[in-house]
Amino acid sequence: MKTLLIGILIIAVVLAVISKIHPIGKKVSLYIVLGFIALIMLIPFYMMFVMATHTTSEIYSFPPAMWFGTNIVTNLKNMIQAVNFPLSFLNSCIVTFGNVILVLFFCSIGGYAFAVYQFPGRKVLFAVLLGTMMVPWTAGIIPWFIMMSKLGWLNSFQALIIPSCANAFGIFWMRQYCQNNVPVSLVEAARIDGCSEWTIFFRVIAPILKPAYASLGIMQFVNVWNDFMQPLMILRRPEKMTLPLMLKTMVGDRGTDYGALMFASTCAVLPLLIAFLSASKFFMSGLTSGAVKE
Known part of the structure; x- marks a missing residue:
């Protein structure tokens, strides 16, 4: 550990000297630091992928295995024997995609209304909406559970999809994006052309909101997919x-097959990585939209 700290200190000093010598050196130093941070963040994912190919005894060995093993087929068989992974995967897809679609629809409508329409009590209502974001979700667990029980939604996916389909953060996110990227003159021009309000939203506004849809969709996808x-x-x-519940059942009191557990965890994480990579372009543009005023 002492040697590692000394090495990091030496690298930091070298980068500081390089950044002072030439302007290009400052940019190079920045890229090196960012690359190092990215590497640190990727190490847990890499180790999870590696451990998915090893046995439990190999996972517990020291020093730990840093390269892929040959036990991936056995881990797959053990996972299939332990849990019904395809059914749990399908359940997660139903809950996640159902929730994300509804969130994008209702939150975009709510955010667009707060940004474009002028109606009595708009500021007060939006302030109350922001106030709900300051209340921890755990404070409403018991009332939420009682409400789901009264509705008869226990053991059903409706309780995981419908209550959060118009959350405060999503409306706030869409409202901020609409204010920065949707000109009111564009809406007025569409009204002059005879478009109805729904036509204006779906044909004019919705295409402009693609980056916001991608950003909010990915964040909501991750939250719902990982919800436990x-x-x-x-x-x-x-x-x-x-x-998440299926992975919890793989942890037993009398021993856990961590090879199979890591394989199942890898399969559960892959959809998140695919979703982010497929929409990363829109995601980054949605995050940075409105950050610079011209």
């Missing part, structure tokens, strides 16, 4: 379990 607490409280039947 709500499914734990609502879903009681094994055939209704989502992936």
